Every structure is written in structure tokens, then in C-alpha cells.
Amino acid sequence: MAHFTKATSLHDWLNQRLAVDTLRRVLAKEYWIPKDINFLWAMGMVLAITFGLLLVSGIFLLMYYQPNVNLAFDSVNYTIMKEVEFGWLWRHIHGVAASVVFLIIYIHMFTGIYYGSYKKGRELIWISGMLLFVTFSAEAFSGYMLPWGQMSYWAGMVITNLFSLGDLHMNGLVEWIRGDYVPGQAFLNRFFMLHVLLLPLVIMALIGLHFGTLRIPHVNNQEGEEIDFEEEAAKYKAGKKAESKVIAFANDFLAKDMFVVSVFLIFFFYLVFYHYDFAMDPVNFDPADPLKTPAHIYPEWYFLWSYEILRPFSTNVGLVAFGFAQVIFFLLPFLDKSPNAKPAHKRGLFKVWFWVMLVDMIILTAMGKLPPEGIFSTIGLYAALTFIGLWIILPIITKMEKEV
């Protein structure tokens, strides 16, 4: 049993029971951040704040949403949007945040790829990040089912159909996932549970894991320089802040983070008030109708690149290509064979690989939105093949880089 002295203040009282000073030291005052980083390193904080916005707005929506196939559509489009005071605001915040969070996730991922932040002891940061990406995708998909509009219903139908695994005809698995032959009440109930309970819990646990994996290797820096954090921290603590290569997370770096977060929030609320419609598909403003298939079914913009990898091929090949696209990013730390942790512009062929991959994914996204006809389907096919080819050549070009 620890020795308790009479507490002289609330801080002292808490400190004796919660070790608040130690926590503050480990997580903030002596959590060292390299000086040589740019605004892209604030994207993690922007993501954490956006997730907070999703949680708070989601809790308000949950007070009026009805997870019932006969009531869900009206509870969203009538009760929340028209009857509940400021219900529209919470819905716009939730809808815009759900879309924007993926834009920031992609920027955050490509920053990591550009600067090689998945290397040299940082593999678990990358893998926990990818687990977050997959869980966020499941969270977005399950949320999309809830308004029970035309796109909710038919996207739910198409995506769950993928689990029949083409010629393997695993229809039993599809029915097990749906809880019925077609999406219905059981389907809506389970996606509701996933969206408001299980997946948010998993996301929070994964954010904790992601932060934990960052603590020992520390964040990377713009030059991929290996920093001796103890030595640099000693300089900082000795008052030689100008000479040290590091700053403290709080309040030095936090002040910069908050500047970027503020700029982001201005952009975010501009979208919420003036352009919320970009995050909402007009087809989903029609209630679900199992007898009327929409002319063109496509997912939200952030899933389009992987959807376009599935589409140009026959069912079986398409499913394999789609499965490949879902898992291959996990393997990045192991497929990049170069020990060189420099940024892409100092890495020869990898620089070309990076930009071709980025442009290719943008092309896939654009083609995924267009009907799969004529020139669009040809471009889509070549872009999908390029995506697969880029991953196959990655170990080869990065191995050559080592030999240079």
C-alpha cells in the first residue's frame, strides 16, 4: 500500500491516487516530437477530432432514429430533418464528417507512404492504422444502411452478395449475414447494432492501440532521419531548445496541431452549412423499394477505387482482385524491401511508384462513378491492372534501390 500524506490541493489528492503528473509527463510534456515535420503530421489529430464529431453528432441522431424498416426512412428524413430542432445540423455534421474523414484518412495514409513512416520499427503503427481503415470502412457502410433509402437497400444487397464468392455459390453465408433471404428487419437490426455499438468500440480500442504503437518509435520526420530521442530530449530539458532536434508534444507541438485543426474546422463547417449535399446521394432520398432496382448502383466516393478493381473483370477474377485490393496495403512494410527510410523524392524509382499509384487510384475512383461502358470500362480495366502490377513490382524496385 502506497504511503498517503495529507493532500494539499485537489491536484495533489489526484496525483496520489491517479499519478496524473506521471501521465502528463509520459503522454505530453516529455513525449518528444521531431522539429522537422510539416502540417501533414497534424492529420492524425484532425482524424481524432473528426471521430469525436462523429461520436457526438451520432449520439444526438440516436435519440430520434428508429431502427425499423417501416419507420427508419421517415425518422431520418422527416423527424430528424424537419421536426427536431437543429436535427438537420446534427445530421449534416454526421454526414459531412463521415465523408471528410475518408479524405483525411487517405491524406494521412499517403503521407505515411511518401515519408516511409511504416519502416524501421514503425510496422505496427502502419498495421494498426490499416485496421482502423478497414473498421472505418465497415462503420461507414453499416451507417449507410440506416436511413433505409434506395441506395441503402441496394448497396446492402450488392455488397452482401459478394460473400457468395462467385462460383463457390456460398448463398448460405449471404443469408446468414443478412439474417434473411433479402435485406429486411433482421439486416437493419444487426447493422444498426454494428454501427452504434460494436464498431465504434473497436475503433476506440484501435485508436488506443495506434497511439500506443507511436509511443516508442516516435513519429517519423521529413528527412527520415534517425533521431536519438534521449540525447535530444536532454538538450531540450537543459534549456538548449534551439539546438535540440525535438520539441515536447504539449504544449509545443499541440499548439501547431490546433492551428491546423482550426483551419480544418473552418473548411468543415463551411461544407456543413453550404455544401452538405455532396455527402448525400440523391437516390437515397427515395425510400427503399425491393421491387425497383436503381439504374446505376455505386458506392460512396471513398469506396469507388476498390469497387472499380472488382468491376472490369468476370465475377470470380473480379472477386480475387477486390480481395487483393483490400489486404495488400497491410503488407506494405514487408513488400517495400529497401531499408532506406528517406522521403519518396530521394528514393529513385519509388518516387515514380508513389505518384503512379496515387494518380491510378484517382482514375479508378473517377471510373468507378461512371457507368461501366465503352471507353470508361477500358480505362477502368487498365487502371485496375496497373494497380495490381504496381504491387507486384514494388518488392523488385525497392530491392534494386538497396543495391544502388
Ligand code: HEM
Ligand atoms: C481515424 C483513424 C486514425 C487516427 C485517429 C490516427 C491518428 C494518428 C496520430 C495522432 C498520429 C501521430 C501524428 C501524425 O503523424 O499525424 C498518427 C500517425 C500515423 N498513422 Fe494514424 N491515425 C488514423 C488512421 C491511420 C491509417 C488509416 C493509417 C494507414 C494505414 C495510419 C498510419 C499512420 C502512420 C504510418 C503514422 C506515423 C506517421 C509518422 O511516423 O510520421 N493511421 N496517426
